[in-house]
Amino acid sequence: MSTITTEELSATTLLRFATAGSVDDGKSTLVGRLLHDSKSVLTDQLEAVQRVSADRGQDAPDLALLTDGLRAEREQGITIDVAYRYFATPRRRFILADTPGHVQYTRNMVTGASTAELTVILVDARNGVVEQTRRHAAIAALLRVPHVVLAVNKMDLVEYKESVFAAIAEEFTAYASELGVPEITAIPISALAGDNVVDPSAHMDWYGGPTFLEHLESVPVAHDLSHCHARLPVQYVIRPQSADLPDYRGYAGQIAAGTFRVGESVTVLPSGRATKISGIDLLGKPVNTAWTTQSVTLLLEDDIDISRGDLIVPSKDAPATTQDIEATVCHVADAPLTVGHRVLLKHGTRTVKAIVKDIPSRLTLDDLSLHPHPGQLVANDIGRVKIRTAEPLPVDSYADSRRTGSFILIDPADGTTLTAGMVGESFAAPEPVKDGTDDDGWDF
Template sequence: MSTTTERLAATSLLRFATAGSVDDGKSTLVGRLLHDSKSVLADQLEAVEHASRRRGQQAPDLALLTDGLRAEREQGITIDVAYRYFATPRRRFILADTPGHVQYTRNMVTGASTAELTVVLVDARNGVVEQTRRHAAVAALLRVPHVVLAVNKMDLAEYAEPVFAAIAEEFTAYAASLGVPEVTAIPISALNGDNVVTPSARMDWYGGPTILEHLETVPVGSDPTDAPARFPVQYVIRPQTAEHHDYRGYAGQIASGVLRVGDPVTVLPSGATSTIAAIDALGEPVDVAWAPQSVTVLLADDLDVSRGDLIAPSRTAPAPTQDVRATACHLHERPLRVGDRVLLKHGTRTVKAIVKELPYRINLTEGLAHEAAPGELAANDIGAVVLRTAQPLPLDAYADSRLTGSFLLIDPADGTTLTAGMVGEAFAAGNGGDCAVDDDGWDF
């Protein structure tokens, strides 16, 4: 293992999300995970116990540890994405408990967009249902590296192995048809704690890991040298002092890969070339830096570089383009339609864009079947979009980079986030064509 990878492994962080149908027990699982891993503060547990007693429950309702909104507590469902941080001696975790209702599918997209693992819950009594397939499809579209199938409420299925085996086989086959690379199936009872943190004596037929054991041992990230370096510029540093009058640094967070002093680089979208003269990390000069470190890069040449530009190795620099073809997850109640004027935010750069075409909508309940020319994408819809931007953008394919291959569409009138996009070629090229000149300045 390289020195860089060893440093990353020493402080490994796993981001994961939970998903599943309503009442499958997502919040209870997360609460059990926090409780049994000793990650709940005493006053938090006391508040949950008090609230449970007021409801007439003798045992604490661990779902209350994550259902923080008043509407969630009143209805007993999850509406918003609840983020929680906890740690064990082996690893640190950031979890996102996402909603199960169909109308909140967009919230799963938000919670799983940065996840390296998704836990999909299934009620052992109901098996794989429509919403289970929808969540598996979203995980596949977002290219989440690891998927865990947690067959919950095994206590209500008499801890029967055949019940678990049938569900695991059906889900694994469906996930494989979507291109999900890996599924780990675990039988659990979140309410009783079976196979969540400690192995279950009532399911001795199961010899695999518990949920926590799998979370602690699943491979996290990858060697940063495996990905091309991408450095979005966030800020240009020009100290106004006599001592540093010639200092010109470009600050930001490395999105992927490794930067080294002496590397030939290209600044995009301008295409200007130079060499990395120095790298500052935490105020100290270093010879090498890797994702996701925040650093300041100095170039050998005095170039016109500003916020929103991307610095990349010359030999692997992406070709800037104004024609964007992507898969879009629409998040807002206002539909996305052909001809809409939007702002496209990619990394640290925001440009004007026009929706040129909506080739198809994806039917998540039928294995990603395509519905041609839907006319619009409504809230929670996922489909293909063709955009034309006012300025060129250095885009990577989402399959190659989840960071530099993704973008947001924003309402230019009020700044509302409308759509999440993933650059790719999952659909045929659009007709293209020139865009007419508008009186409002949208000329591209």
């Protein structure tokens, strides 16, 4: 049986990125220009955009329509929901999320950037860094997005002046660095005219850096994540009814972090049983090594009781299990999250009952100050919570793993997603708060 090589698996890499910025900064136009100039738009899509643009009396196609897919968005000329697009160049595959700029759609930006390896924050060159720019920088820092691009857009409207770009880049870089953003790249562009989006601009010969697409194609994406502890949430137990494989028992899932190797000692949580990896199957073929984001099946030396929701980890890097979780959350539901709220907590492939024991603080996005003990979180709020789960969970810090350090809270009545959480993350150190009590049978 042939073995898949590392070279075959790494022929192209995937970059997930999100766009953010204030209203009318040109996010959708930038994405449209990127798709158009990189020849990633189908002919019928471009023809549809041309028809709608002509009906509006526009001389040129409105490329923003390539991502503003909802009728309400097209009619208003704004983005009100996260628009996802998939495209590829010879060097890389991309998944992009175009997020809204309105303050009331902050939760959408959190959703779009939560899985992103890069966030693009647009700034109108005429307006510079504004309140919403700082807000999106703070969210990118909180979500620990590894790479941030400052795209100074509409340079054509400021006569392509280097001084305007330099002042904006300096102000934003200083602010974002204080927030802890690890890497910031500033690029002057005109999404409408196409300057420095895919092709270098003839109007800004003073800029010697990469174009927007060149940066997207070259920014390092560490899917191996060797600095992270390896984690595999078990999604499915495979036992084929086949005479050729009478004893086959595999544990399938997508690797959430790190790398697994044949022969490695692993522990299954929450049971704590230890064994070794006897084989790894990927796309129906055996491999010796598998890493983050790959969907694999692990074969183990010992016959252990494992089911969906369990977590397979290296024995030397096994996380502690706990029923008490402190986290920063973004509330995404219209109904508020309150102290004493009974919820379901989904972590990886495992879902357990839980109670919100306390809400120590809420972040005021206007000035990044803290409002202590708000009692509840409403839609778009970001705050600190303390949660007690009915069963122990093997959780990592979000700083160590964005996948196994995150969770969602679900309404047990109708399955609505209430809140997205990041374990251990903190935008400040709130005062210690004594946990409340609960007398209705959910006090775990």
